[in-house]
Amino acid sequence: MIKMIKPIVNISKVIEPFNTVVVGCSGVLTEGNGVKSEAVEALVSLKRKGKHIILLSNTARRVESMVAWLHENKVPLAVFDAVVTAGEILHYKFKARQGEFAALGTTYYCLGDCREMGMFANLGYQRTDDLSRADFMYVSEVCGAKTIDDFLPSLEHAAGLGIPMVCAGNDTSTYCNGDIGLAPGALAEQYAVLGGKIITVGKPDAKIIAYALDGVPGVKKESVVVIGDNIATDIKGANLLGVSSILVSKGVHVNFLGEGYIPDVAKTRELATNFDAYPDFVVSNLRW
Numbered sequence: 363m364i365k366m367i368k369p370i371v372n373i374s375k376v377i378e379p380f381n382t383v384v385v386g387c388s389g390v391l392t393e394g395n396g397v398k399s400e401a402v403e404a405l406v407s408l409k410r411k412g413k414h415i416i417l418l419s420n421t422a423r424r425v426e427s428m429v430a431w432l433h434e435n436k437v438p439l440a441v442f443d444a445v446v447t448a449g450e451i452l453h454y455k456f457k458a459r460q461g462e463f464a465a466l467g468t469t470y471y472c473l474g475d476c477r478e479m480g481m482f483a484n485l486g487y488q489r490t491d492d493l494s495r496a497d498f499m500y501v502s503e504v505c506g507a508k509t510i511d512d513f514l515p516s517l518e519h520a521a522g523l524g525i526p527m528v529c530a531g532n533d534t535s536t537y538c539n540g541d542i543g544l545a546p547g548a549l550a551e552q553y554a555v556l557g558g559k560i561i562t563v564g565k566p567d568a569k570i571i572a573y574a575l576d577g578v579p580g581v582k583k584e585s586v587v588v589i590g591d592n593i594a595t596d597i598k599g600a601n602l603l604g605v606s607s608i609l610v611s612k613g614v615h616v617n618f619l620g621e622g623y624i625p626d627v628a629k630t631r632e633l634a635t636n637f638d639a640y641p642d643f644v645v646s647n648l649r650w
Contacts, residue, residue: 365640369625372649373404373589373608380587380606382578383408384571387419387428388536389591389613390648397435401648405441408650414443414581418574420531420564420595422449422502422546424480446574448530448564449481455563457485462561466526467497473516473527473549475503481530493519501529501546505538510552517549521556531564532595535614542614547595565590566599566639589648591615598639609641610648622646 370376377383385391391401408415421428428447432439455463468486471493481502482489490496499520504513520527533545550560564570571588575581586605590596591613600607609630611619619629625644634640 365634365642367627367630367634367641368643369627369630370608370643370645371624373643373645374407374650376608376643377408377411377413377587380413380585382414382416382575382581382586384416384418384574384586384588384600385648386590386592386596387417387421390589390610391417391437392537393612394537394541397437398647400650402437404648404650406438409441414578415441416574416578417442417445418565418571419446420448420533420545422452422479422481422530423447424453425450427479444574444577446570448570449479451570451573452528452530452563453481453483453485456482456487466528469495469497470500470528471496471498471520471525473499473501473504473513474546475505477502493525494523496520496523496525498525499527501527501549504544504546504549510544510548513549513552517553517556517558521553521558524558526559526561527553528561530562532562532566533564533592533614534594537614542617565592565595566602568599568602571599571603571605587642593633593639593641594637597634597641598637600641601639607641608643608645610646611644612646 425445425447469488469490529546529550532547534548535542536545550562554560583605588600588607591610597607597609611625620626623646625646630644
């Protein structure tokens, strides 16, 4: 049975059955580097309707950094019941050193933007600029890189050394300085092609969404909707968890789905088929 994807112009017409909304950040609340005012207005309207709102982002930022960014951009923090980031979860995993993190070692080589944003703060890890001395490779942000070729020499060297790669988020593209560019997941994808071991934390892992929902009292799957702009992470994650979802078309897929006020359902279905990830609704922007 083919899943119906319904185009909508605003969320107010379909939100009533849902009491819990999991919303992404890049491409949903933001467009390039700026915050979408109509998206913020939609969050305020959702809160006035008594909805639980959880911000769940695949960013490498830790929660404290994310909250500061929201405050700086005048996004009212009171609308959120919780803010959850892949970076915060990854920081905890580095700290706990359990499972596959137990065997990582403590010396890392940073690939991409190495501002790290507190990822390794007070955890006893050491950074090296010599890849041959690293126990693992860490990928944070890759904003500014044009193609995967910028990183190929390091990726090939690391694969030859047999060291694992760790990155926050699985997104292969995201907004960067107003344009859509590479995201850490693109490097992880290429590293896997080269035969390297990858460890990623973030959507579409259904456990991440379930973790974000954990603090909502009496939450039920049928009352949850995920709103995101990335069909491979947000929508796929919602499908894996068995909850409803809304795709924002004027996000990371805008070059394919177009700029139309009313989303192109045929192109949305083509994209959904390519990724085997199907939203229930598609809206051009998050608006009430």
